Amino acid sequence: MLKIKGLSYTVSDENGTKKILNGIDLEIDTGRFVVITGPNGGGKTTLAKAIMGIVTPDSGSIEFDGTDVTSLSVTERARLGISYAFQHPPRFKGLQVTELLSIAAGKKLSTNECCAYLTKVGLCTEDYLDRDIDSSLSGGELKRIEIASILARNSSLMIFDEPEAGIDLWSFSRLTQTFESIHRKTGSTIVIISHQERIIRLADEVILVAGGAVTHRGNADTVLPHIGDPISYCSVKEA
Amino acid sequence: MAKLSQIELNMLRQIADLHKVPEGAYNIRRNGESAGRNSSENIEIVSKTDKPGIDIIIKPGTKNESVHIPVIISKTGYSETVYNDFIVGEDCDVLIIAGCGIHNSGCDTSKHDGVHTFHVGKNSRVKYVEKHYGDGEGTGEKIMNPQTIVYLDEGAFIEMDTTQIRGVDSTHRYTRIELAAGSETLLLEKLMTHDRQKADSDMEIILNGEDSRARVVSRSVAQGESEQVFHPSVVGKARCFGHVQCDTIIMDSAKVRSIPAIESDCVDAQLVHEAAIGRIAGDQLLKLMTLGMSEQEAEERIISGFLK
Ligand SMILES: Nc1ncnc2c1ncn2[C@@H]1O[C@H](COP(=O)(O)OP(=O)(O)O)[C@@H](O)[C@H]1O
Ligand SMILES: [Mg+2]
Numbered sequence: 001m002l003k004i005k006g007l008s009y010t011v012s013d014e015n016g017t018k019k020i021l022n023g024i025d026l027e028i029d030t031g032r033f034v035v036i037t038g039p040n041g042g043g044k045t046t047l048a049k050a051i052m053g054i055v056t057p058d059s060g061s062i063e064f065d066g067t068d069v070t071s072l073s074v075t076e077r078a079r080l081g082i083s084y085a086f087q088h089p090p091r092f093k094g095l096q097v098t099e100l101l102s103i104a105a106g107k108k109l110s111t112n113e114c115c116a117y118l119t120k121v122g123l124c125t126e127d128y129l130d131r132d133i134d135s136s137l138s139g140g141e142l143k144r145i146e147i148a149s150i151l152a153r154n155s156s157l158m159i160f161d162e163p164e165a166g167i168d169l170w171s172f173s174r175l176t177q178t179f180e181s182i183h184r185k186t187g188s189t190i191v192i193i194s195h196q197e198r199i200i201r202l203a204d205e206v207i208l209v210a211g212g213a214v215t216h217r218g219n220a221d222t223v224l225p226h227i228g229d230p231i232s233y234c235s236v237k238e239a
Numbered sequence: 240m241a242k243l244s245q246i247e248l249n250m251l252r253q254i255a256d257l258h259k260v261p262e263g264a265y266n267i268r269r270n271g272e273s274a275g276r277n278s279s280e281n282i283e284i285v286s287k288t289d290k291p292g293i294d295i296i297i298k299p300g301t302k303n304e305s306v307h308i309p310v311i312i313s314k315t316g317y318s319e320t321v322y323n324d325f326i327v328g329e330d331c332d333v334l335i336i337a338g339c340g341i342h343n344s345g346c347d348t349s350k351h352d353g354v355h356t357f358h359v360g361k362n363s364r365v366k367y368v369e370k371h372y373g374d375g376e377g378t379g380e381k382i383m384n385p386q387t388i389v390y391l392d393e394g395a396f397i398e399m400d401t402t403q404i405r406g407v408d409s410t411h412r413y414t415r416i417e418l419a420a421g422s423e424t425l426l427l428e429k430l431m432t433h434d435r436q437k438a439d440s441d442m443e444i445i446l447n448g449e450d451s452r453a454r455v456v457s458r459s460v461a462q463g464e465s466e467q468v469f470h471p472s473v474v475g476k477a478r479c480f481g482h483v484q485c486d487t488i489i490m491d492s493a494k495v496r497s498i499p500a501i502e503s504d505c506v507d508a509q510l511v512h513e514a515a516i517g518r519i520a521g522d523q524l525l526k527l528m529t530l531g532m533s534e535q536e537a538e539e540r541i542i543s544g545f546l547k
Pocket of ligand 2: 044045046087
């Protein structure tokens with residue numbers, strides 16, 4: 001179970017301070033399939049990064065499977081079973097797809113195992129295995145390799161940040177099947193940040209994050225109508 | 240072959256990936272003396288008579304053969320300049336594995352200056368692999384100053400894959416390649432410096448002939464207080480293609496100067512250069528850390544991949 005209490009995060013730049021997360025309280029039960037949605041700039045990525053430990057909040061706490069992880073490093077959280085597929089994955093010079101997947105899995109993966117992960121994200125496999133994860137990959141390819149790395153990691157909490165971005169329709173439908181099947185077959189908690197109604201409709205629960213706060217939660221039918229709510233409540237509150 | 244110590248055998252593994260006596264032609268130079276030599280039917284190795292060094296003569300039409308010519312220095316305070324000439328006949332396809340390892344356990348400077356000259360005959364293909372490595376607990380410096388001059392005849396090709404692995408306190412590299420019509424070169428330079436090491440690399444690639452081609456890819460990592468200076472220059476004197484790419488990861492308080500140059504004497508020369516210096520991207524480190532690596536493991540992984 002993931003328990004977030006009073007999570008706040010403020011940044012300061014030349015325009016003053018800005019509250020990006022504004023006292024988020026959120027509990028997600030183990031094994032749930034949750035979709036977080038909401039307007040651009042609402043704070044979804046920041047929330048995910050705070051859970052992973054990439055962003056250090058000003059206040060609040062995060063508990064994961066009974067452990068208070070608030071002051072733990074990214075590495076420690078990763079080893080406890082938290083994983084995060086980046087919205088904008090980095091590129092590497094000199095790291096091959098099979099190597100990344102092996103690092104994620106924590107062991108050397110065979111060609112067949114790597115192929116299986118790549119197939120799950122709709123990548124025609126053989127061609128990709130020894131490709132470097134560098135600027136020769138398209139945005140959509142990079143994004144799918146990123147998702148494959150999280151599948152290979154097989155953590156108890158998997159967070160995917162806009163996995164649909166840059167992906168063609170065919171791969172998208174392959175991807176939704178993959179999310180459904182991990183949900184069915186593993187006990188992992190899945191959190192997907194998404195704007196896609198198809199993904200939103202797969203969720204046990206939909207959480208609307210706007211203006212750095214959780215504004216609605218519930219099933220797709222109760223939350224979806226609020227996505228277009230006036231911007232007033234999602235404007236970022238001043239610190 | 241003379242008996243080698245464990246330290247010397249380790250150096251051979253590091254620089255030439257040699258675990259036993261190599262197949263084919265070889266010459267192992269240790270502390271200025273030959274510790275083993277073998278010529279093959281097509282590849283002849285002879286000592287120079289006027290100065291230290293060897294001539295490696297490869298018969299025309301020699302295909303799929305290799306020559307190993309590693310150099311090791313295990314005696315502290317030993318300095319040498321060695322001249323090696325490679326005469327590669329026409330229509331060959333050969334692999335040349337050079338490399339130098341210095342183990343310095345004393346306090347005097349050990350130095351190897353290797354002067355290599357290649358004459359590559361028409362339509363021949365050569366792959367040249369060179370690794371430089373230093374170790375030893377002594378305070379004596381380990382210095383290597385390789386100078387490599389290559390003449391490519393028409394249609395010839397050379398790939399030069401040079402790596403300075405670790406432990407070389409000071410290096411000044413000079414590489415000059417002259418290309419005749421239709422010839423081609425690919426230079427891959429990998430360099431790592433740490434502590435207070437210094438590395439300079441000068442390259443001059445002269446594209447003399449029509450349709451000659453050169454690609455230079457230099458990747459380096461500068462750690463500690465080390466300093467690196469790169470001066471690759473590509474000169475186009477005919478219709479030709481040249482591309483230089485220098486890419487450095489800078490760390491700690493290292494200093495790097497990267498000064499690629501392109502010069503053209505011909506309207507049909509197509510020359511491009513790119514250079515980049517930067518720290519390891521934070522999101523690369525974070526990505527590997529989210530997969531369970533510590534920050535240090537992530538850093539090492541990124542560096543080893545970059546220099547792979
Ligand atoms: N380091 C930062 N500095 C300044 N502004 C930031 C920083 N990180 C995020 N923001 C801002 O915080 C808001 C929320 O960003 P983000 O979490 O990426 O939103 P979402 O993922 O919901 O689109 C945006 O307005 C974004 O520009
Ligand atoms: Mg986002």
